Amino acid sequence: xxxxxxxxYTYGTDxxxxxxxxxxxxQLLQSTLLLGEDDLxxxxxxxxxxxxxxxAILDVWxxxxxxxxxxxxxxxxxxxxxxxxxxxxxxxxxxxxxxxxARAEFDQxxxxxxxxxxxRHTRNGKNRTDGxxxxxxxxxxxxxxxxxxxxxxxxxxxxxxxxxxxxxxxMHKAWVKAVLLQVILWSQPYVRDGDF
Amino acid sequence: xxxxxxxxYTYGTDxxxxxxxxxxxxQLLQSTLLLGEDDLxxxxxxxxxxxxxxxAILDVWxxxxxxxxxxxxxxxxxxxxxxxxxxxxxxxxxxxxxxxxARAEFDQxxxxxxxxxxxRHTRNGKNRTDGxxxxxxxxxxxxxxxxxxxxxxxxxxxxxxxxxxxxxxxMHKAWVKAVLLQVILWSQPYVRDGDF
Numbered sequence: 001x002x003x004x005x006x007x008x009y010t011y012g013t014d015x016x017x018x019x020x021x022x023x024x025x026x027q028l029l030q031s032t033l034l035l036g037e038d039d040l041x042x043x044x045x046x047x048x049x050x051x052x053x054x055x056a057i058l059d060v061w062x063x064x065x066x067x068x069x070x071x072x073x074x075x076x077x078x079x080x081x082x083x084x085x086x087x088x089x090x091x092x093x094x095x096x097x098x099x100x101x102a103r104a105e106f107d108q109x110x111x112x113x114x115x116x117x118x119x120r121h122t123r124n125g126k127n128r129t130d131g132x133x134x135x136x137x138x139x140x141x142x143x144x145x146x147x148x149x150x151x152x153x154x155x156x157x158x159x160x161x162x163x164x165x166x167x168x169x170x171m172h173k174a175w176v177k178a179v180l181l182q183v184i185l186w187s188q189p190y191v192r193d194g195d196f
Numbered sequence: 197x198x199x200x201x202x203x204x205y206t207y208g209t210d211x212x213x214x215x216x217x218x219x220x221x222x223q224l225l226q227s228t229l230l231l232g233e234d235d236l237x238x239x240x241x242x243x244x245x246x247x248x249x250x251x252a253i254l255d256v257w258x259x260x261x262x263x264x265x266x267x268x269x270x271x272x273x274x275x276x277x278x279x280x281x282x283x284x285x286x287x288x289x290x291x292x293x294x295x296x297x298a299r300a301e302f303d304q305x306x307x308x309x310x311x312x313x314x315x316r317h318t319r320n321g322k323n324r325t326d327g328x329x330x331x332x333x334x335x336x337x338x339x340x341x342x343x344x345x346x347x348x349x350x351x352x353x354x355x356x357x358x359x360x361x362x363x364x365x366x367m368h369k370a371w372v373k374a375v376l377l378q379v380i381l382w383s384q385p386y387v388r389d390g391d392f
Contacts, residue, residue, distance in 0.1 A: 187387075
């Protein structure tokens with residue numbers, strides 16, 4: 001079951017401004033990442049496998065963040081404690097993000113939403129979606145670094161459901177590229193003008 | 197044979213300024229990347245395998261860059277042609293970079309040199325080392341994206357020399373983490389103050 005009514009999830013709506021990155025630039029970035037048609041197919045296959053496991057995956061990811069104070073800091077309120085309502089609100093969008101990544105429709109609406117996600121990690125957008133008072137930005141280095149724990153911990157879930165080892169490898173490889181594509185796009189609002 | 201007299205290769209010398217990233221921050225970044233002792237061992241094992249193959253690896257990487265005009269642009273001079281002397285000068289340092297990555301000594305001198313490498317990709321440092329007039333910076337998105345072609349094309353070279361498939365996987369995984377660690381550090385001079 002795919003949730004559709006998720007607070008702050010504005011993918012595909014008029015609430016999302018245009019990305020400063022063009023579709024042509026996205027295309028060049030995908031080719032630099034060697035992200036091809038076979039990866040799109042592998043990503044889409046992964047969606048069927050992952051959909052019933054979304055909550056279990058989020059448990060692992062939230063466990064990792066919770067175990068690392070420098071990451072949990074993103075969710076820490078003025079009282080120095082993790083903001084549970086904020087964690088829960090982000091979690092619903094994060095679950096949907098798994099399915100959206102697996103959908104692998106890298107079109108204008110998707111590109112625009114990547115920019116929106118990026119901005120929401122920076123001083124110019126963090127906390128506003130959920131009306132919370134937590135850390136005012138997430139350091140870019142951790143946004144980029146999460147590629148590894150996310151894709152590493154995903155792999156066992158890709159191996160559930162009867163895919164062959166080669167298929168699991170192909171899906172994992174595609175996920176590494178797709179997540180790197182996204183964290184690169186998310187880095188744009190962090191970067192000095194003209195340098196992205 | 198490890199070249200030691202490479203123009204512009206200033207690793208470990210007084211010519212390299214201190215990194216703005218601390219060793220403690222480096223440590224947290226490594227742990228976020230799940231880069232542990234086993235990865236350091238795998239990287240060091242890879243050094244022996246890769247050392248005799250450095251020129252062949254560089255042939256592949258230069259072939260990739262040469263086949264992609266948006267990447268080759270980094271080496272393009274005012275006449276619109278690739279600057280061959282510049283390509284050759286960078287190539288010598290790039291070869292050494294393979295061995296330095298495999299050495300996996302992530303200490304202060306290494307950290308400082310990562311910052312230097314990062315700056316050399318930006319408007320504040322590009323072209324100066326080699327006294328050339330090429331593109332004034334490399335867009336950060338391509339610096340980050342090169343993780344995939346670099347580590348993907350490296351894998352067959354890791355499989356040369358008799359390592360088992362599991363050992364090849366371990367070395368490859370360690371390389372992905374080590375290159376991501378580096379491109380993250382290289383991103384620091386691109387990022388707005390305080391946001392890295």
